[in-house]
Amino acid sequence: MALRSLRVGTYTPTAVFRHLLLPLTSIRFLSSTSVKLPKLQPSEEADSLSQILLTQHNPFHAMESSIQLHGISLSPPLLEQILLRLQHSSKIALSFFLYSKSLPTPSPLLSTTSYNLIIDILGKVRQFDVVWQLILEMDQTDNSPDSSTFMILIRRLIAAGLTRQAIRAYDDMGCFVTADLESSDSESVTQNSSFCFCYLLDTLCKYGYVKVAVEIFNKRKSGFRVDSKMYTILISGWCKIGRIDMAERFFNEMMEKGMEPNVVTYNVILNGICRRASLHPDERFDRTIRNAEKLFDEMRQRGIEPDVTSYSIILHVYSRAHKPDLTLDKLKIMKEKGICLNVTTYTSVIKCLCSCGRLEEAEKLLSEMVSDGEDERG
Secondary structure: OOHHHOOEOOEOHHHHHHHHHOOOOOOOOOHHHOOOOOOOOOOHHHHHHHHHHHHHOOOOOOHHHHHOOOOOOOOHHHHHHHHHHOOOOHHHHHHHHHHHHHOOOOOOOOOHHHHHHHHHHHHHOOOHHHHHHHHHHHHOOOOOOOHHHHHHHHHHHHHOOOHHHHHHHHHHHHHHOOOOOOOOOHHHHHHHHHHHHHHHHHHHHHOOOHHHHHHHHHHHHHHOOOOHHHHHHHHHHHHHOOOHHHHHHHHHHHHHOOOOOOHHHHHHHHHHHHHOOOOOOHHHHHHHHHHHHHHHHHHHHOOOOOOHHHHHHHHHHHHHOOOHHHHHHHHHHHHHOOOOOOHHHHHHHHHHHHHOOOHHHHHHHHHHHHHHHHHHHO
16 A cells, blocks of 8 residues: 555554654653643734734834735734744744734733733743733733743743742742632632642653752642642653652652552653663563563552553554564554554554564554544544
8 A cells, every 4th residue: 555645534644654753752641731822723814914024024113014914904813823923033923912012903902812922932032021021011901911821931931941930930920810829619729729830840840850840849748739640740750861760769659648640650650661771682671571561560450451651652662672573462462452542552563563674564554553543533
């Protein structure tokens, strides 16, 4: 079957080749702690206006002379889409944002979302003084900053290596954010506070500041209802920097405090064991697999069945070690257990088969993957 003819659902040649060319070592486990901003959407008006700004705008001239709206009226959704298209040109994005703020319109163009977008754009280029000015401005308008505003700022500060400033921004959030953190429902307040604290810990860990995350966790955990998610974030952080010993220490601490691990916690540790493992000589590979299988057994003893992510991690180890028979055996076990295979699972096996010269089997599996995609769509 010609690869170029395959295009079914999300299982496309592009998706497959992208996975084949890149190592599958960055499996995202904690996506629930992410901040959501608007996504790029098709818009001819946004494309046209952003292109005019990028090609014709002179920062020394008034924005009106370059934007030339051509009879198009700005709206909040259109403004957001234009900002998204200007995210790599922070000066033009800011000029456009300020211009939009000055326009006389029947209803406000700017919203908390548009402020969050420009704050994210400016944070990427470390314009934090301007960011704080915008936050203070928001506080004086109907577009009050929300928890997302501060989580965007925290992420950009940590990405810039300014961890202490990020922690101060987290502390300052309570002075600005009222709608999210003040409620008659005490349970909601607790959940929102816990979410923001988890986001701070998770972002610190993602950028390699695990020790800072642990420090702030130890200092402030008494103010929260500590749960397995917080520990899982820290365990993941230690695994990412190769400190499996510290990951196990925090895992044991979590267990001692009566918190039951879930499949996500185990997958984090499993990924930590496997991602940096030396696969040659065979003795090292065997040791890695023994440790992984031991973890599988422990999961089952606790009544936690390994999921598609668990198996995909093991499959990736087999693939890296060029063990096609073991890879196919594990794939067979997954099918027998009724585990729904995804593109990552298939890709690890296909990559292994291709690297070992078993192209016919690889192509057969690729056809099977596409067929599964057809079944899902149907």
